[in-house]
Amino acid sequence: MSASISPLAPKSFPDMPEIPGVRMATAAGGIKYKNRTDVLLMVFDQPAAVAGVFTRSKCPSAPVDFCRANLSHGKARAVVVNSGNANAFTGVKGKAATELTAKSAAAAVGCDENEVYLASTGVIGEPLDATKFVGVLGAMNDSAVPDFWLEAAKAIMTTDTYPKVATRRAKIGGTQVTINGIAKGAGMIAPDMATMLSFVVTDADIEATVLQQLLSAGVEPSFNSVTVDSDTSTSDTLMLFATGVAAACGQVKVTSADDPALEEFRAALNDLLRDLALQVVRDGEGARKMVEITVTGAENDLAAKKIALSIANSPLVKTAVAGEDANWGRIVMAVGKSGEMADRDKLAIWFGDVRVAVDGERDPAYSEAAATAIMQQEDIPVRVDLGIGEGQATVWTCDLTKEYVAINGDYRS
Numbered sequence: 001m002s003a004s005i006s007p008l009a010p011k012s013f014p015d016m017p018e019i020p021g022v023r024m025a026t027a028a029g030g031i032k033y034k035n036r037t038d039v040l041l042m043v044f045d046q047p048a049a050v051a052g053v054f055t056r057s058k059c060p061s062a063p064v065d066f067c068r069a070n071l072s073h074g075k076a077r078a079v080v081v082n083s084g085n086a087n088a089f090t091g092v093k094g095k096a097a098t099e100l101t102a103k104s105a106a107a108a109v110g111c112d113e114n115e116v117y118l119a120s121t122g123v124i125g126e127p128l129d130a131t132k133f134v135g136v137l138g139a140m141n142d143s144a145v146p147d148f149w150l151e152a153a154k155a156i157m158t159t160d161t162y163p164k165v166a167t168r169r170a171k172i173g174g175t176q177v178t179i180n181g182i183a184k185g186a187g188m189i190a191p192d193m194a195t196m197l198s199f200v201v202t203d204a205d206i207e208a209t210v211l212q213q214l215l216s217a218g219v220e221p222s223f224n225s226v227t228v229d230s231d232t233s234t235s236d237t238l239m240l241f242a243t244g245v246a247a248a249c250g251q252v253k254v255t256s257a258d259d260p261a262l263e264e265f266r267a268a269l270n271d272l273l274r275d276l277a278l279q280v281v282r283d284g285e286g287a288r289k290m291v292e293i294t295v296t297g298a299e300n301d302l303a304a305k306k307i308a309l310s311i312a313n314s315p316l317v318k319t320a321v322a323g324e325d326a327n328w329g330r331i332v333m334a335v336g337k338s339g340e341m342a343d344r345d346k347l348a349i350w351f352g353d354v355r356v357a358v359d360g361e362r363d364p365a366y367s368e369a370a371a372t373a374i375m376q377q378e379d380i381p382v383r384v385d386l387g388i389g390e391g392q393a394t395v396w397t398c399d400l401t402k403e404y405v406a407i408n409g410d411y412r413s
Contacts, residue, residue: 005161008282008290008378008398014167016149019180020203021045021243023144026155029133032084032122037155039133041140042079042199043109048241050076050117051211053219055236062087062094063118064237066102070114074208076241077111079199080118080137081156083184087120087128088234097130104134108141119197119237121184122158153182156197159407160186164279170268173261175251177204181272185280186228198223198238198276204265205244206254213257214269215240222273225305225395228284229404230313240269281396286403289321290396294383298391303340305393310338311384318400321380326371328356335384346387351375 022044026037052071054064080101087094102113109116120128153163164183169176185196206214215238223238247253254262282290293311298304311317311334320327328349335342345360352374355363374380 006283007288009162010279013150013163013165016147016165016167016180017178018146019178019201019243020146020245021048022201022241023146024148024152025140025144026148026151027133027136027140029082029136031082031128031132037151038083039136039140040079040081040152040155041105041108041137041144042081042152042201043141043144044077044241044243046243047075047077047115048201048243049206049208049211050074050239050241051208051215052117052237052239053215054238055233057232057234057236059089059234061120061235062090062098063120064235065095066098067117067119067237067239070117073114075115076117077115078105078109078117079239080105080116081197081199082120082122082128082133083156083158084122085120085126085128086122086124086235088124090125090127093127097128100130101134104137108137117239119235121156121197121235124234149180149182153184156182156184158184158186159285160184160283162283164276164283166272166275166279168268168272170264172204172246172251172254172265175246175249177202177246177251177265179204179265179269179272181276183276183280186283186285196223196233196236196280199241200239200269200272201241201243202269203243203245204254205247205251206242210254210257210262211240211242214262214266218266218270218273222270222277225393226277226281227309227312227395227397228281228287229400278396281398284398284404285407286401286405287398288378288401289399290379291321291398292379292381292394292396294381294392294394295386296383296392297346297386297388298393299341299386299389300391301393302391303389304391305395307335307338307340307342307384307386308393308395310334311382312395312397315400318397321375322399322401324372324375326351326356326368326375328371331382331384332357335386341388342386343388348385348387350381350383352377352381
């Protein structure tokens with residue numbers, strides 16, 4: 001964990017209610033970090049329905065392979081997460097580490113290995129010594145408690161400067177259900193199915209296939225719309241679990257994604273996913289500013305998103321933001337290189353509510369002072385209108401500072 005907390009961090013953490021049917025425990029395994037927890041065990045007392053989305057990287061970690069293989073069973077009893085080592089690009093040793101962890105977790109909890117899910121985060125290419133923590137899983141299961149969300153979020157951090165938690169309530173039919181989520185991520189964050197590690201749990205009674213549809217849709221405007229540095233992790237994992245305990249309170253099981261009773265739950269889930277995704281961007285390594293980039297008037301929504309990401313991922317745009325330089329020429333550059341349809345003479349650009357460019361040239365009323373005042377804010381809205389269609393999209397990024405280089409220049413040492 002970095003010494004100083006990001007200036008964009010939340011001023012306080014929400015009170016995280018208990019979710020009936022899930023317990024958690026953390027431990028200090030000494031995997032990389034000294035004097036801090038680095039292992040999380042999440043236990044479901046009864047099999048929970050499970051859904052997941054994972055990295056599109058062609059070099060996925062061993063735990064990602066393991067989770068993908070288990071997902072078809074649709075049930076979860078245990079989740080084991082470690083930080084400090086990604087167990088990625090570790091060959092047969094990586095597979096052996098996942099097998100040992102799964103076997104130990106299954107024995108500790110009393111379940112099948114195909115009901116165990118694993119995630120690892122940290123350095124790539126270093127063999128993971130799973131013996132450092134598998135021996136404590138039995139004791140962790142015995143000590144696991146429901147009221148442990150913030151501590152769980154702390155245990156999975158790497159270069160994060162603060163734990164990321166969120167909670168929402170919703171009604172399915174007349175029954176109130178709760179959704180809690182934790183996430184980690186600060187660097188190597190770019191949209192590609194999921195962008196870090198995140199675990200979301202609800203007490204709702206929802207079939208696994210429906211959960212998967214909800215998650216796959218909800219990830220697009222949230223985790224797949226944020227970027228810190230355009231780099232996609234080998235380990236990206238986002239999982240959603242439903243304990244089903246709300247059935248005891250009268251909730252009718254949801255077996256179709258088209259069920260009208262899901263409307264409020266879907267909105268709450270999407271809101272929670274967006275909350276967690278933005279917390280990740282606000283903790284971007286070395287970040288001092290958050291940038292919201294909205295593109296309108298594009299050929300279609302997909303084109304708008306590609307253009308928005310071209311802007312968000314541009315080192316020149318991000319360094320200009322870091323320097324509080326209202327250099328809208330760099331926005332023009334990023335639009336032009338995106339490969340999507342654009343008409344230079346119809347382009348308009350705003351920083352906040354200050355229009356800086358219109359009709360393919362600098363706004364006649366342009367004020368450097370007004371534009372600079374926007375750039376001096378912590379949260380900077382940028383809007384680009386292409387004037388050629390109805391497509392629109394919003395993505396979020398942060399600035400690129402000297403600290404980002406420092407953090408990543410000595411990450412392994």
